[in-house]
Amino acid sequence: KAGVTQTPRYLIKTRGQQVTLSCSPISGHRSVSWYQQTPGQGLQFLFEYFSETQRNKGNFPGRFSGRQFSNSRSEMNVSTLELGDSALYLCASSAIGAEPQHFGDGTRLSIL
Amino acid sequence: AQTVTQSQPEMSVQEAETVTLSCTYDTSESDYYLFWYKQPPSRQMILVIRQEAYKQQNATENRFSVNFQKAAKSFSLKISDSQLGDAAMYFCAFSNDYKLSFGAGTTVTVRA
Numbered sequence: 065k066a067g068v069t070q071t072p073r074y075l076i077k078t079r080g081q082q083v084t085l086s087c088s089p090i091s092g093h094r095s096v097s098w099y100q101q102t103p104g105q106g107l108q109f110l111f112e113y114f115s116e117t118q119r120n121k122g123n124f125p126g127r128f129s130g131r132q133f134s135n136s137r138s139e140m141n142v143s144t145l146e147l148g149d150s151a152l153y154l155c156a157s158s159a160i161g162a163e164p165q166h167f168g169d170g171t172r173l174s175i176l
Numbered sequence: 177a178q179t180v181t182q183s184q185p186e187m188s189v190q191e192a193e194t195v196t197l198s199c200t201y202d203t204s205e206s207d208y209y210l211f212w213y214k215q216p217p218s219r220q221m222i223l224v225i226r227q228e229a230y231k232q233q234n235a236t237e238n239r240f241s242v243n244f245q246k247a248a249k250s251f252s253l254k255i256s257d258s259q260l261g262d263a264a265m266y267f268c269a270f271s272n273d274y275k276l277s278f279g280a281g282t283t284v285t286v287r288a
Contacts, residue, residue, distance in 0.1 A: 097275065107267065107278040120274045154221060156276075163209045163271055167221035 066091065068168035070155050076174045082143040085171045089136050089157030096138040097165060098130060101152040110153075113138055114160070142173075150175045178203045178270045182279035189258045190287050196243075197253045197282045199268030205229075209271040210244065212253045215281075216264040224266070227251065260286050 069088040077083050089096050098110040109122040113132035130140040136157075142149055152172050156165035179202045189195035201210070212224040227235045227244050235242050239256045255262055263286045268279040 095274065099276070106280050107276075109275040109277065112274045114274070122275070152219060156221070164211060164223050164226050165271075165276060166223065167213075169218075169220045 068155055068157050068166055070153075070168035070171050072171060073169065074172045074174075076176060077145050078176050079145055079147060081145050082141065083145060083173060084139050084141045085153055085155075085173070087138045087140075087155030087157075087168060089138070089155075090166055093157035093159055093166075094136050095158045095160060095165075096132055096136065097156045097158075098138070098140050099154045099156065100124075101154060101170070102150070107154075110140065145175050147175050149173065178205075178272070178277045180268055180270050180277050180279040182268055182282050184282045185280070186283045186285070188285045188287060189255070189262075191260060192257055194254060194256045195258060195284065197255075197266055197268075197284070199251045199253070199279055201249050201251065201268070201270045201277075203249070203270065203272070205272050207272070210242075210251045211269045211271065211276070212240070212242070212251075213267045213269060213278075214262075214264045215267065221267070225253065255284070258286050260288060262286055 071086045095114045097112040101107045112120045116132045127143045132138045152170045154170045156167045158165045181200045208229045210227045214222045225237045241254045243252045265281045267281045269276045
């Protein structure tokens with residue numbers, strides 16, 4: 065069974081731009097979560113989707129948004145990029161939001 | 177809000193010996209899951225072991241075992257017979273309400 069797939073693996077943007085990251089969960093998994101990982105703040109929860117509905121959201125500004133499609137694939141969008149948005153963005157999926165969560169390889173986003 | 181504390185930023189262990197990583201958490205919930213994840217330099221988060229809070233029996237997965245003390249809110253990980261491939265960052269995570277809260281991580285170095 066294929067794992068969680070995140071695209072792209074690397075991304076370089078400049079301040080003020082926007083970016084969209086994609087995540088395809090493990091087949092049959094309906095819950096998708098997003099996390100931001102930085103050296104300073106560690107791993108922080110962004111949001112979780114299940115059957116196209118956001119069930120939980122972390123403490124991030126409104127520039128961070130996400131959505132989930134009917135096939136469970138998910139995207140997250142960051143608008144008006146700031147230098148502090150440079151991070152590894154990890155996506156995780158699970159069967160019903162129960163545990164455990166399985167992670168993808170992440171997207172490394174660098175803001176210049 | 178749940179907080180997870182890993183008080184050991186770094187641990188070093190000789191190959192074939194045992195190392196124990198500590199983790200404490202704070203919650204008012206009674207039903208939750210706890211996990212240890214491993215993140216090697218390749219950056220993919222890999223599930224090591226899970227523990228359901230309602231289970232008194234400590235979880236074991238091959239060379240990995242936990243000491244779960246619910247009253248003390250403590251969840252330590254023991255790696256026995258350490259191997260070079262165990263070298264990684266280890267994260268303790270608390271799960272409820274469809275999200276994971278992570279500790280700051282412990283870097284494990286294995287000496288040959």
